[in-house]
Amino acid sequence: MWWKILLFFWIAVLSSIGIVTPIAGDLGSLGMYAQMDAEKIIPVKFTVVDKGKVLTSKDGGGWLLRGRDAYGREADFHFPERPDNLDRAEGYFVSARYDSEHHRVEVHEVRGDAPAFSFPFIPGLEERAKIIFFHVPMAWMTVIAFLVSMWYGIRYLRKKDMEDDYRSAASAGLGLLFCILATTTGSLWAKFNWGSFWNWDPRETSIFVLLLIYGAYFALRSAIEIEEKRATLSAVYSIIAAVTVPFFIFIMPRIMPGLHPGSADDANAGPVLSSGGMDAAMRMVLYSMLGGFLALYIWLMRIRMRLHRIQLKRAETAP
Amino acid sequence: MIRQALAVFRKDLASELRTRYAINALLMFVVVTLAVIMFALAGETLSPGALTGMLWVVMFFAAMSGLSRSFVAEEERGTTMTLQLLATPMGVYLGKLLFNLVLVMALNLFIVLLFLLTMDQFVVKQFGLFWVVMLLGSLGIASATTIIAAIIAKANTKGTLFPVLSFPVLLPLLMAGINATKIAVEDQHWDAVWPDLQLLASYIVVITTVSFLLFDFVWKD
Amino acid sequence: MYEFLEQNSIYVVMTIVLMIWTGFFIYLYRIDRQIKELE
Numbered sequence: 001m002w003w004k005i006l007l008f009f010w011i012a013v014l015s016s017i018g019i020v021t022p023i024a025g026d027l028g029s030l031g032m033y034a035q036m037d038a039e040k041i042i043p044v045k046f047t048v049v050d051k052g053k054v055l056t057s058k059d060g061g062g063w064l065l066r067g068r069d070a071y072g073r074e075a076d077f078h079f080p081e082r083p084d085n086l087d088r089a090e091g092y093f094v095s096a097r098y099d100s101e102h103h104r105v106e107v108h109e110v111r112g113d114a115p116a117f118s119f120p121f122i123p124g125l126e127e128r129a130k131i132i133f134f135h136v137p138m139a140w141m142t143v144i145a146f147l148v149s150m151w152y153g154i155r156y157l158r159k160k161d162m163e164d165d166y167r168s169a170a171s172a173g174l175g176l177l178f179c180i181l182a183t184t185t186g187s188l189w190a191k192f193n194w195g196s197f198w199n200w201d202p203r204e205t206s207i208f209v210l211l212l213i214y215g216a217y218f219a220l221r222s223a224i225e226i227e228e229k230r231a232t233l234s235a236v237y238s239i240i241a242a243v244t245v246p247f248f249i250f251i252m253p254r255i256m257p258g259l260h261p262g263s264a265d266d267a268n269a270g271p272v273l274s275s276g277g278m279d280a281a282m283r284m285v286l287y288s289m290l291g292g293f294l295a296l297y298i299w300l301m302r303i304r305m306r307l308h309r310i311q312l313k314r315a316e317t318a319p
Numbered sequence: 320m321i322r323q324a325l326a327v328f329r330k331d332l333a334s335e336l337r338t339r340y341a342i343n344a345l346l347m348f349v350v351v352t353l354a355v356i357m358f359a360l361a362g363e364t365l366s367p368g369a370l371t372g373m374l375w376v377v378m379f380f381a382a383m384s385g386l387s388r389s390f391v392a393e394e395e396r397g398t399t400m401t402l403q404l405l406a407t408p409m410g411v412y413l414g415k416l417l418f419n420l421v422l423v424m425a426l427n428l429f430i431v432l433l434f435l436l437t438m439d440q441f442v443v444k445q446f447g448l449f450w451v452v453m454l455l456g457s458l459g460i461a462s463a464t465t466i467i468a469a470i471i472a473k474a475n476t477k478g479t480l481f482p483v484l485s486f487p488v489l490l491p492l493l494m495a496g497i498n499a500t501k502i503a504v505e506d507q508h509w510d511a512v513w514p515d516l517q518l519l520a521s522y523i524v525v526i527t528t529v530s531f532l533l534f535d536f537v538w539k540d
Numbered sequence: 541m542y543e544f545l546e547q548n549s550i551y552v553v554m555t556i557v558l559m560i561w562t563g564f565f566i567y568l569y570r571i572d573r574q575i576k577e578l579e
Contacts, residue, residue: 004565004568004569004572007565008561008562008565011561012558012561012562015554015557015558015561016554016557016558019550019553019554019557020550020551020554127550157536209487209490212486212487213487215483216483216484216486216487219480219483219484220470220471220474220480220484223471223474223475223476223480224473224474224475225475229473232536232537233470233473233474233537235536236466236470236533236536236537237467237470237484239529239533240466240467240488240526240529240530240533241487241488243525243526243529244487244488244490244491244522244526247491247518247522248490248491252491252494255514299568300568303568303571303572303575306575306579307575310575310578310579
């Protein structure tokens with residue numbers, strides 16, 4: 001009882017954190033956009049090093065601050081007028097762009113104080129990067145549910161226990177659910193980020209193959225009436241399919257060029273997958289969310305197994 | 320075991336040559352498919368790359384329509400029990416694999432020859448590589464479909480289920496095969512094809528080993 | 541309130557996501573209770 005309520009709060013709080021946490025760039029992202037798209041205004045946070053001074057009208061007027069970003073790089077930040085709370089402010093969260101002509105950051109709007117907890121600004125993704133907290137756990141659960149299904153399939157072949165077969169089928173059903181969710185969320189997101197619902201990116205191919213395998217698995221199960229035969233053959237098929245799955249999930253998306261992070265041509269993936277791996281804050285939320293999804297999967301499996309036992313009991317007692 | 324496998328193979332071959340059920344149906348299937356493609360393409364010029372894809376589509380569906388035959392026929396004739404009594408599962412599997420292999424290779428040879436004769440735009444620049452890829456592709460198709468044919472022979476809807484179950488399992492082979500054939504057709508350097516050949520070879524080894532281990536469960540009821 | 545939500549539309553997203561999660565968990569919890577009664 002209590003762990004279910006705890007799980008709900010775990011997932012709800014993490015979803016909220018994942019969605020609401022501001023995305024704040026640094027001087028690196030400002031510099032990158034100065035070369036790519038000079039007019040683009042992006043969110044940036046910095047700490048104040050020097051409270052600065054008033055500029056004369058010859059320099060364009062306004063207020064000049066010396067600021068430092070999360071990586072210790074410093075730059076001048078030009079505000080159109082004296083910023084609020086300058087006496088107590090330790091840092092600012094602003095919308096800005098880099099002005100290469102004056103070698104300073106042009107602040108367009110002050111959003112507030114610098115947030116202590118923020119996600120990095122990823123060029124090309126921005127706020128859309130937050131899908132990672134939902135989409136990636138779903139995709140992982142698809143693979144985990146498939147492996148669990150195969151595991152119980154192997155156990156059935158060794159011990160011939162019908163309960164293992166039902167576990168295998170239940171896990172495959174949940175995997176299919178997660179697979180459909182991951183595909184639809186990813187596809188909708190791709191429309192807004194990459195311009196079309198489906199691009200045949202290697203990872204899209206791999207989830208499509210998983211969808212096909214799940215579909216084939218259930219088609220096979222529904223085509224056999226004798227229980228033992230159905231259990232044996234579906235277990236064998238899931239093992240054969242599992243032999244080819246690693247190629248799609250782990251090898252192909254990494255050796256072929258594609259749109260997802262981690263592809264072979266992924267040179268400028270930004271803070272999500274730069275040499276140090278994913279940003280620590282994002283990684284923390286993602287892994288916690290993955291734990292929540294795993295617990296949810298276990299709960300769903302237990303519900304399905306209890307229902308199955310009730311159905312078995314009914315079938316036995318019924319005339 | 321080898322002797323049993325050869326016996327099963329000879330039996331299948333003899334019954335096939337007597338009725339010519341699969342051969343006739345498959346040859347007609349290939350001719351009809353190619354005719355449809357040529358009607359659809361009348362007057363169009365396609366790149367050799369696109370024609371390569373089409374060649375593999377024909378090869379895939381020809382295999383799908385013919386290869387389940389060897390196991391389904393045993394079920395239909397009711398000879399499964401006899402075979403279970405007379406031969407070990409390994410012998411049966413190897414024999415069926417051998418028969419499927421010969422069937423696929425003959426079939427693919429026929430498809431490729433017909434393709435080369437009828438499609439003017441389909442010009443292969445590196446014939447050595449092309450035949451190597453075709454050989455590996457046939458081996459892969461035969462080894463993956465034999466175990467799946469054994470599975471679906473026990474199911475109620477035998478015909479429709481075969482391509483559904485085979486396609487996801489065959490997809491790595493198809494992708495690597497199409498890519499390698501494209502390289503052979505477009506005459507790129509041999510280095511470019513090496514990963515694909517490695518993939519094809521490892522796919523064949525892995526899928527044959529797994530089928531070998533699992534066939535026991537499928538075969539004995 | 542309206543102005544705040546208009547400028548911070550991310551909170552609208554958060555509310556919708558939380559509503560979906562709440563609905564899903566209430567549904568699961570009710571199924572759980574019904575199964576317990578059957579058992």
